[in-house]
Amino acid sequence: MDHDKVRDVDPAVADALEGEVDRQRETLQMIASENHASEAVIDAQGSALTNKYAEGYPGERYYGGCEYADEVEELAIERATELFGADHVNVQPHAGTQANQAVYFAMLEPGDKILSLDLNHGGHLSHGHPANFTGQLYEVEQYEVDAETGYIDYDALADHAAEFDPDIIVSGYSAYPREIDFERIQAAADDVGAYHLADIAHITGLVAAGVHPSPVGIADFVTGSTHKTIRAGRGGIVMCDEEYADDIDAAVFPGGQGGPLMHNVAGKAVGFKEALQPEFTEYAEQTVANAKALGESLSENGFSLVSEGTDNHLVLVDLRESHPDTSGGDAEEALEEAGIVLNGNTVPGETRSPFNPSGIRAGTPALTTRGFDEDDCRKVGDLIARVIDAPEDEAVIEDVRAEVAALCDANPLYE
Numbered sequence: 001m002d003h004d005k006v007r008d009v010d011p012a013v014a015d016a017l018e019g020e021v022d023r024q025r026e027t028l029q030m031i032a033s034e035n036h037a038s039e040a041v042i043d044a045q046g047s048a049l050t051n052k053y054a055e056g057y058p059g060e061r062y063y064g065g066c067e068y069a070d071e072v073e074e075l076a077i078e079r080a081t082e083l084f085g086a087d088h089v090n091v092q093p094h095a096g097t098q099a100n101q102a103v104y105f106a107m108l109e110p111g112d113k114i115l116s117l118d119l120n121h122g123g124h125l126s127h128g129h130p131a132n133f134t135g136q137l138y139e140v141e142q143y144e145v146d147a148e149t150g151y152i153d154y155d156a157l158a159d160h161a162a163e164f165d166p167d168i169i170v171s172g173y174s175a176y177p178r179e180i181d182f183e184r185i186q187a188a189a190d191d192v193g194a195y196h197l198a199d200i201a202h203i204t205g206l207v208a209a210g211v212h213p214s215p216v217g218i219a220d221f222v223t224g225s226t227h228k229t230i231r232a233g234r235g236g237i238v239m240c241d242e243e244y245a246d247d248i249d250a251a252v253f254p255g256g257q258g259g260p261l262m263h264n265v266a267g268k269a270v271g272f273k274e275a276l277q278p279e280f281t282e283y284a285e286q287t288v289a290n291a292k293a294l295g296e297s298l299s300e301n302g303f304s305l306v307s308e309g310t311d312n313h314l315v316l317v318d319l320r321e322s323h324p325d326t327s328g329g330d331a332e333e334a335l336e337e338a339g340i341v342l343n344g345n346t347v348p349g350e351t352r353s354p355f356n357p358s359g360i361r362a363g364t365p366a367l368t369t370r371g372f373d374e375d376d377c378r379k380v381g382d383l384i385a386r387v388i389d390a391p392e393d394e395a396v397i398e399d400v401r402a403e404v405a406a407l408c409d410a411n412p413l414y415e
C-alpha cells in the first residue's frame with residue numbers, strides 16, 4: 001500500500017501515511033473499536049466520489065450529475081437492508097455520533113429526557129455525557145451495571161425508567177463485554193412509553209453476522225458504526241421502521257449534515273458486500289472465539305475481568321485487585337512500547353480519573369482480520385501479562401516486542 005501520488009505532492013504526509021500502514025502491520029491493534037478495512041474498501045473511500053455533492057437521497061438530489069452517486073448509495077442501502085433486515089436504512093451519517101444525533105433530533109425536543117448507561121460503566125459520550133451536546137440539550141439520567149456481576153441490571157433499569165419517565169432509553173455500549181438483552185430494555189421502554197434507541201456501534205458486525213442477537217425489529221431505532229466489528233470504512237448508519245423513515249432521513253439531511261461523504265458511502269457499499277459473504281460469518285465467530293481465548297488467558301494470568309469473561313469481541317480488565325499500583329494509563333503506555341496497542345478504560349465503580357482509569361479494554365476484531373486464532377490470542381494474553389507484571393522492565397518489553405513482531409510476520413496485513 002504505497003502513496004506515490006501523495007508523495008509527489010507532499011512527502012511529509014506520504015511519510016506519515018506509510019508510517020501508519022507500517023505501524024498497523026508491525027504492531028497489534030487491540031483497540032476494541034478498531035479494525036482493518038480491506039484494500040477494496042479503502043480504494044472506494046479514496047475515489048473521485050469525494051468530489052461529488054449529492055445532498056438529498058437517491059432519485060431526489062439537490063444537484064445534477066448524481067447518477068453514480070445514486071447507484072452507490074442504492075447499493076449500500078440494499079446491502080445494509082439485506083444484512084440487518086431493517087425496514088429503512090439511512091447510510092449517510094458521517095459517523096456513529098451523527099447517527100445518534102439524527103435519532104435525538106428527529107424524536108426529541110430540547111429538555112426531553114434520556115436514560116442511558118453511565119460512561120464509566122461502558123456508555124458512550126453521545127448518550128448524554130455533559131461534554132457532549134446530548135448532555136447539554138437534554139435532561140439525562142444514567143443506569144449502571146450491577147456492581148457485583150458487571151452485567152446490566154435490567155430490573156434496576158426498569159425501576160429507574162419508572163421513576164424518571166424518560167422520553168428515550170439508550171442501549172448499546174462501548175465497553176460492555178456481555179450480550180445485550182434488547183427485549184428487556186424494549187419492555188422497560190414500553191412500560192413508560194419511551195422510545196428505545198439500540199446503538200450497536202461496537203457490535204454492528206456481530207449483529208450482521210448473527211453472532212449477537214439483533215435489536216432490529218425490537219428497538220424503535222438502531223444506530224451503528226461501519227468501521228468497528230464490520231469493515232466498511234469509517235461512518236455511521238441508522239435503521240428504523242418505515243413509520244419513522246421520513247423523520248430520520250430529514251434529521252440526517254438537512255437536519256444535522258450537509259452533503260453526504262459519498263466516497264465513504266461507497267466504502268460502506270463495498271464493506272457491506274464483503275459482510276454478506278459466508279466468510280464474514282466465520283470472521284465474526286472467530287472474533288468472539290478469540291476474545292474468549294484472550295479473556296481465559298488473562299484470567300489464568302491472574303487478571304480480573306469485568307463480568308468474568310466475554311460474549312463478544314472485547315474484554316474489560318479491572319487492574320485494581322491484581323495490579324493496584326498500575327493504572328490503565330500506565331498499562332497502555334508500557335504495552336504500546338511493546339507493540340500492543342489498546343486503551344486504558346474506566347471500569348464500573350471507577351476510583352481513578354477518566355484520563356488515567358483503572359482498567360484496560362482489549363478487542364480482537366483487528367487481530368482476527370489479519371488471521372489470528374485462539375492459540376495466537378492466548379499467546380497475546382500471556383504477552384500482555386508479562387508487560388503489565390513488569391511495566392518498567394526494558395528487557396521484558398524488548399522480548400515481548402520481538403514476540404509481537406513474530407506474530408505479525410506470521411499474520412501479514414496489506415500484503
Ligand SMILES: *Cc1c(COP(=O)(O)O)cnc(C)c1O
Pocket residue numbers: 033095096097098123124126172173174199201202225235236
Ligand atoms: C464508537 C461508538 C459510537 C460512534 O462513534 P463515532 O466515533 O462517532 O463513530 C457510538 N456509540 C457507541 C456506543 C460507540 O461505542
